[in-house]
Amino acid sequence: MDYYFAPMEGITGYIHRSAYQALFPCIDKYFTAFIAPNQHGKLSSREKNDILPEHNRGMKVVPQLLTNKADDFILTAGKLKEYGYREVNLNLGCPSRTVVSKYRGSGFLARPEELDRFLYEVFEKTETDISVKTRTGRDSPQEFVRLMEIYNKYPLKELIIHPRTQQDFYKNTPDLSVFAQALSVSRCPVCYNGDIFTTEDLKVFRARFANVDKVMLGRGLLVNPMLIEMAEDGTAIDMERIRKFHDMVYGGYREVLSGDKVILFKMKELWSYMIHLFSDSKKYAKKIRKSEKLPAYEEAVDALFLECPLREPERNAQT
Ligand SMILES: Cc1cc2nc3c(=O)[nH]c(=O)nc-3n(C[C@H](O)[C@H](O)[C@H](O)COP(=O)(O)O)c2cc1C
Known part of the structure; x- marks a missing residue:
């Protein structure tokens, strides 16, 4: 395929x-x-x-x-x-x-x-x-x-x-x-x-x-x-790699874009999809959405990766 x-x-x-x-x-x-x-x-x-x-x-x-x-x-x-x-x-x-x-x-x-x-x-x-x-x-x-x-x-x-x-x-x-x-x-x-x-x-x-x-x-x-x-x-989900992926995208935007708002706009768009990988993520999603400065954003993302369980992988991700 x-x-x-x-x-x-x-x-x-x-x-x-x-x-x-x-x-x-x-x-x-x-x-x-x-x-x-x-x-x-x-x-x-x-x-x-x-x-x-x-x-x-x-x-x-x-x-x-x-x-x-x-x-x-x-x-x-x-x-x-x-x-x-x-x-x-x-x-x-x-x-x-x-x-x-x-x-x-x-x-x-x-x-x-x-x-x-x-x-x-x-x-x-x-x-x-x-x-x-x-x-x-x-x-x-x-x-x-x-x-x-x-x-x-x-x-x-x-x-x-x-x-x-x-x-x-x-x-x-x-x-x-x-x-x-x-x-x-x-x-x-x-x-x-x-x-x-x-x-x-x-x-x-x-x-x-x-x-x-x-x-x-x-x-x-x-x-x-x-x-x-x-x-x-049949590979199992690898959160470390997903975290690395996030960090690479974020690092890439930080290199080429200027202004916290512009960088965060791009990251928030990606998170509007990626957040569905996690369950019980409402509170974390809100923190990410509300962040206006990079340090607040990073703190919210760290907490999400550390504390939030993964959603059942086979559940429809768009729900
Ligand atoms: C935010 C967004 C932007 C898109 N931009 C384009 C685009 O530039 N060109 C295009 O052909 N399709 C675009 N699409 C459509 C997607 O390429 C794809 O056809 C659509 O999402 C259905 O596939 P999916 O169900 O696998 O997501 C876009 C879709 C979304 C949600």
Whole structure:
């Protein structure tokens, strides 16, 4: 099984990625959070830092682009090629209203004929491989029949399917029957993404889709960085390694960001997931959330690791 780390804007940047790779080297491909191409092919400093080869050594990283303008995509893919990237990923999944209202991300799915023209152009003129990460429609999964016909016209490197519509956001459960249907007609390799939170979820998915050999995980890995290792080797959770992982991410942010508030904002975002690894953690979570200065934060984290028991690993981590 190939495992991919899902792109998660604001969280899975190069600092998080490098720390993860150093301590849990089980990922076949990492995807960057979306880069928004412009007509000059210029990357913002955040985007550039995220893709710089020296920030991504020893990892297979695929930059992701969010646009509905073929020229901008082609220009930025060309720029990324100069940095050594051989594959770029197109974001057709982002459900955020500001993105969707401009017919980008999962909003682009509502304009299949335009999407078809876009894909025709980018496949004509882009020199790198192109993969797609898609939802199953903007308003209804019925849109996916037409969308699959379009995807099948092009030599996609792979198609990552998160079987929810834009309307679902992250509510409801992924629609596995739509996924199964797409799998049966897809001409390119398919990767599954969505709601794999426990080793049991992974087992159930593999039992049902024995012919799918690529899975992308996002929130499940944010909560439990050892999820894949536990599923593959039956390894028990190793709190020392998780603590080290936290310290590496925290140290990385302290090096590149300035101001306690900015650093803590990033750490608190990560904790909004990782806290679910612990049980009876309410009081500690509150202390972390309320901390405004680094020493208070460090004290709260030390107490959590020292005093808080782990949650039953097989309980759904998102509850
Ligand atoms: C905070 C957050 C940020 C995300 N940012 C991106 C992004 O930049 N690009 C993208 O394709 N998906 C993004 N996603 C979606 C995830 O990549 C993934 O498809 C989604 O979380 C479902 O997978 P999961 O159930 O394993 O988490 C984001 C999701 C979250 C929760």
